[in-house]
Amino acid sequence: MTLSEPMELINCVVIDDDELDRLAVETYLEQYPLVKLLGSFSNPVECLEITHTNNLDLLFLDIDMPYINGIDFLNSFKNPPLCIFITSYPEYAIEGFETRALDFLLKPLKPERFARSMARATEFLQIKNKAKLYDIHFAEDFLIIKESYDLIKIKVSDIIYLEALKDYTKVITPTKTYLTLSNLKNFFEKLPENRFLRIHRSFAVAISQIRKLEQNELLLDSLRLPVGKTFKNEISKVLLSMEY
Numbered sequence: 001m002t003l004s005e006p007m008e009l010i011n012c013v014v015i016d017d018d019e020l021d022r023l024a025v026e027t028y029l030e031q032y033p034l035v036k037l038l039g040s041f042s043n044p045v046e047c048l049e050i051t052h053t054n055n056l057d058l059l060f061l062d063i064d065m066p067y068i069n070g071i072d073f074l075n076s077f078k079n080p081p082l083c084i085f086i087t088s089y090p091e092y093a094i095e096g097f098e099t100r101a102l103d104f105l106l107k108p109l110k111p112e113r114f115a116r117s118m119a120r121a122t123e124f125l126q127i128k129n130k131a132k133l134y135d136i137h138f139a140e141d142f143l144i145i146k147e148s149y150d151l152i153k154i155k156v157s158d159i160i161y162l163e164a165l166k167d168y169t170k171v172i173t174p175t176k177t178y179l180t181l182s183n184l185k186n187f188f189e190k191l192p193e194n195r196f197l198r199i200h201r202s203f204a205v206a207i208s209q210i211r212k213l214e215q216n217e218l219l220l221d222s223l224r225l226p227v228g229k230t231f232k233n234e235i236s237k238v239l240l241s242m243e244y
Contacts, residue, residue, distance in 0.1 A: 014040040016062035025060050028114050044073040056081040063087040124165045136180040138190040161205040200228040
């Protein structure tokens with residue numbers, strides 16, 4: 001599977017009660033010609049007609065706002081669009097992720113962090129817009145991945161890491177990246193025990209690939225992956241066990 005095929009326009013809305021923060025998002029979005037900004041609003045009430053009657057793909061949403069907060073607003077959608085929360089309050093992160101938002105950006109927004117979030121959003125929407133479904137079956141030491149009409153057999157031992165993209169999971173091997181219509185939780189229930197370690201809300205790695213933990217990053221042979229705070233203790237335990 002390739003992720004370089006042409007994409008349709010991404011219909012986007014920005015909702016934030018702080019005008020300067022809205023302008024910051026709008027300015028960053030100007031760098032993405034495929035993004036069509038349908039509107040920018042100070043609260044969800046102003047944009048109910050646009051957000052619920054248009055084919056909305058991507059929503060940049062503040063959490064702490066008047067009338068209705070961002071989390072409650074997102075939950076009001078029957079089929080919610082892809083959402084990236086933006087807020088000044090990190091304590092909202094856990095509740096925000098429980099809504100299955102793609103990402104959570106802290107203010108003030110930083111260009112590099114915004115670009116990473118947009119890369120994930122673009123990739124996910126490109127996947128979603130494809131007509132094919134990428135199914136997966138688990139065997140003892142293999143994954144059988146269906147890509148359209150093709151069946152691909154992958155050794156579990158060849159997997160370097162897994163990356164969650166909402167309802168999808170990317171399987172990264174030394175030679176190719178595969179896409180599966182299965183979430184990361186499902187992978188952990190089916191893969192052999194004690195072979196993989198969750199290191200982040202969006203990442204799990206093959207334990208055999210781990211080399212070193214450095215602050216908020218895990219070093220593999222030729223890669224660096226982010227580490228979530230809640231996963232650090234378990235990673236440290238695994239690294240200690242590997243030394244003996």
